[in-house]
Amino acid sequence: MEKYDVVIVGAGPAGLHCADKLAGNGMKILILEKKEVIGEKVCAGGLTRKDQEMLLLPDALIEQKMYVTMLRTSLFRSFSRYEKPVLYTIDRRKLGQWMAGEVQKKGIEIRTGTKVVKIDDDKVYTDTGSEIVWRFLIGADGVTSVVRRYLNLPVEKRIFTFQYRIPWDGEPRFEIHMNARFFHSWYGWVFPHNHYLVVGSGGDARYVSPAKMKERFHKWLEKQGFDISKATYESYPISYDYRGWDFNPVFLIGEAAGLASGLTGEGIYQALVSGEAAATRILNGRVPVPEMERVLRYNRIQNNFLKVLIKSGPFRNAIFNFILFLLKINNRLKNRVTEGFS
Template identity: 40%
Template sequence: MNIADIEMEKYDVIIVGAGPAGLNCAKQLGGTQLRVLVAERNDVVGPKVCAGGLTGKSIESLNLPDGLIEFHFNKIHLHHKDKLFYLKDDGDFTYTIDRKELGQWQLKQLEKFPNIEVRTACAVSKITKEYIVLNGHKIGYKHLVGADGASSLVRRYLKLPSGKAEIAMQYIIPETKYKDLEVYFDSQLFSAWYAWIFPHNNYVSVGCMGNPKVISAKQLTNNFSAWLKTHNIDISHGKYEAFPINGDFKAYQFPGNIYLAGDAGGFASRLTGEGIYQALVSGTEIGKMILDKNYHSKKIDELIRLQNRHNKILGTLVGAGKFRPLLVEVGKYFLRAKSISKKVIRTIA
């Protein structure tokens, strides 16, 4: 053993990223004999560029206290060609939450575990098969979990492309007049994707998404601006944000005890943009794999099946071209049936 090995700090598990995936993974490892480090590049855990939408599956996974949920919805307002229709159920199935509050709540759950250390303002500059360089210092690991988002350094170290990443853009507007969760379909502006209005307690997220291989980022930006003007949405006091959504799943377990969770693993939905639920589940399940090398995750299998279903729907919508509006109209007709509406909700929420 050389001097460098003696001096190098070591952990059983290093989790890169303190988002929903990384924090859930750490929680799963809490109270064990493993020494765990969660490294977050930002100064504060929680804040992330995100519309803040949650589904019922996310609520069940987190067992969130009511105080964290901002809005509850049993109905999504859907707009197409200036006409309104609904996706609705008897009970609530979608919600909004502030990402900083969510992250801080998850972080607090880790305080009772002495084997978990969370470091903020820690930038990873290098990754090798034995150690990472964190703020200029080598730190060794036995297991490495990449939970560092769509632009994951761990994913890049594994030389995995992100060719199917969508791009989303939004304005965070300090406005409380919006009370409904709204989705707008406009094939000419957003191709197979959509624009949204997600209300929060002290602000509203107004945004859209698309794929740069189908509609360029510049064109999407211009179309979004036109849509905002058409709907008389005042963005003069809004904060503009843009972010990738990585739905390019390849694998989640790699040689050398390396794992990818959440957006880093490409688990997000390219159809709906949802990623919080996938992050929560994949983070937890990877924690279980670290504890038991023979553990096989049926829940991650289901995430992959769900993503495949969403990709097929998206492929159909993109391929429909000029007939896409007709497909939306047909969907509008079928959503009138309660059984169909419930089936769609089970698929997305």
């Protein structure tokens, strides 16, 4: 029977980053990934400055670096220019391949096309018939996590998302649209990539039905003049149902732990930090992990603001307009908010 010190389920950013941080410490580590190809994931492909500070991606992997943002509400439109990039865009497949290459260089084994179908107290069972003994088990298997199910933790807070990849060879556009008429408490995004824009939105289906969300989104696309006749449609849920991450010797990281932001849907940063946090706890025991505390605080603030928006009903647009008005007239506040998000 195969035996490993650490079995990581899922080769997304969380699992790969965790493996990277565990490498070189004499542990036998195995990553199991159900897909044949690492990195394929429905995503807008937006990275913030803090993601890039952790990943240090080579320039060749970055599709666009955005220094200009456009925020729009029902009443205002605000363009801002920054000295440092506020958004980097990447192709998720290329990001996954690059991260996998980095951990393989460090001698870590990745088994693709291998889905974990069952877990018990010291083994995982795969759809390829393997039974693998673990000492530490890491659930890095995203929103449908089998490791989370093994821990008996449900997922109730999910964002239903949908986006189009629209062919585009014009000026790169990075836009955030906050308008309750179209997006309820959420927002519409436009992220620039090489030769296409990713234009999407979503929301929590407990408050607006997916059918209604999509209908409003299409009205908005039409109003904005986006031509979707040659676009590719994609949809996937995001979990923001956080219920803990350290269940030593089992850890949940990234979206398996529900660590995405309910407000923005951002999840790569949280995946990287939690991956590193799990590695720290495995290597050093129950030490404090301040970066993880910061991520939990960051998510809490955003999720609380989302609650306010959900409860504010007809005043939602007034809140969006008030915030944008403040940002337009107060440069210091605008820079602080931008720093917070980037």
